[in-house]
Amino acid sequence: MITNPELYQSWMERERWEALEKMTPEESIALGEALLTSEIMDVAEFPDDDHPLCLAISLGIPPQHMKKSG
Numbered sequence: 001m002i003t004n005p006e007l008y009q010s011w012m013e014r015e016r017w018e019a020l021e022k023m024t025p026e027e028s029i030a031l032g033e034a035l036l037t038s039e040i041m042d043v044a045e046f047p048d049d050d051h052p053l054c055l056a057i058s059l060g061i062p063p064q065h066m067k068k069s070g
Contacts, residue, residue: 033061 002008023031035041036059 033059037061 020028
């Protein structure tokens, strides 16, 4: 049972940052590719007209890695 949610949240945030800092460049790229081509993009809103799928294409991520819409 979590008795101190604020402390727990702080600890988890620190753990996430440490995990990200330990990633290799290849792991970072794979994570970025996975996020850009995932279903999370269906619910993400980009009010500044940022188009992550266009970013994926411009980064050279092959189309077969991108999820099909529709």
